[in-house]
Amino acid sequence: MLSSKRLKATGKGVLRSGLVLRRNETRHNESELKLEGFGMGVRAEQKRPMKKVMPLEEPTECERIPLLVTGMSSSDWKARLDSIDGLMEVAEKTSEWLKKSPKFVIVMETLVKGLTDSNAKVSLKAVNVLERFIPMFKTGIEQNVQTLLNGLSPNLGSMNAALKNKTDILIDLLVDTVESVCLVQPFIHVALYGSLRSRSGIIQHLCGN
Numbered sequence: 001m002l003s004s005k006r007l008k009a010t011g012k013g014v015l016r017s018g019l020v021l022r023r024n025e026t027r028h029n030e031s032e033l034k035l036e037g038f039g040m041g042v043r044a045e046q047k048r049p050m051k052k053v054m055p056l057e058e059p060t061e062c063e064r065i066p067l068l069v070t071g072m073s074s075s076d077w078k079a080r081l082d083s084i085d086g087l088m089e090v091a092e093k094t095s096e097w098l099k100k101s102p103k104f105v106i107v108m109e110t111l112v113k114g115l116t117d118s119n120a121k122v123s124l125k126a127v128n129v130l131e132r133f134i135p136m137f138k139t140g141i142e143q144n145v146q147t148l149l150n151g152l153s154p155n156l157g158s159m160n161a162a163l164k165n166k167t168d169i170l171i172d173l174l175v176d177t178v179e180s181v182c183l184v185q186p187f188i189h190v191a192l193y194g195s196l197r198s199r200s201g202i203i204q205h206l207c208g209n
Contacts, residue, residue, distance in 0.1 A: 058101075059094045065103055069110050077119040084114050084122070088129045095136055104140045108133070112151035115167075120160050127155070127166040134170070134177055142178050146186040149174075149202075153190045157197020171205050 064086060071083035087107050091098055098104050111133060114126030130148075134141050141148065152174075155167040175183065190202045 059097055061090050061093050062097070062101075062103065064090055065107065069106060072110050072113055077117075077122055080114065080117060080119070080122045081125055084111060084125050084129050087111060088133065091133060091136065099137060099140060104137065105144060108137070108140065108144055109147060112148055115151040116154055120163060123155065123160075123163055124166060127163065127170055131166075131170055131173060134173055138177055141174070142182040145174070145178060145182050146189065149186045149190055153194050153198040153202055156201025157195055168201075168205075171202075175205065 068083045068086045068090070071079050071086070074080055074083070087110060091107055098107065111126055111130055114122055115130075117123045117126065134148075149171075152167055152171060155163050156171075158164045158167070187202060187206055191199055191206065194202060
């Protein structure tokens with residue numbers, strides 16, 4: 001037979017075990033409540049209606065873009081001049097839509113085409129228009145710096161002083177507007193593979209002169 005002391009000790013042990021069990025049961029129930037609450041939260045979250053993101057409707061003004069792009073291939077320099085003005089007008093009126101549209105690249109490439117036009121008036125017009133265009137479309141320009149710089153760099157060696165000076169101003173604007181990391185590779189490309197005068201001009205900009 002067990003002594004009274006051992007019984008007492010065993011009794012205490014049983015009581016203590018019972019307390020531990022009850023505590024564990026309480027914790028288990030609390031965990032279940034937490035899990036149920038979490039589950040309800042997830043189900044409630046799933047029932048929330050999702051917002052539909054509707055694509056922006058193309059502005060009617062952008063219907064002019066194909067015709068203006070075609071106008072840049074005209075043999076009449078005045079028609080090319082009008083096309084550049086028209087593209088800039090469309091860009092200003094539809095800038096928020098154009099920033100998210102693939103047509104941005106079409107507009108930009110067409111303006112860049114004007115930089116190397118055989119008529120100096122058309123080239124100057126393109127430079128002047130791009131001076132307004134670049135700050136307006138910073139993100140799009142950063143993604144297409146090489147295209148823009150390839151069009152600008154030949155004018156760094158132009159014999160037309162007005163065109164050369166405006167090109168220098170435009171490249172300075174490009175440097176001030178675009179993140180430096182986007183400029184490194186395009187500048188190096190022109191410095192390595194551009195014409196002799198283009199290389200000389202771009203190196204001066206790289207050196208900050």
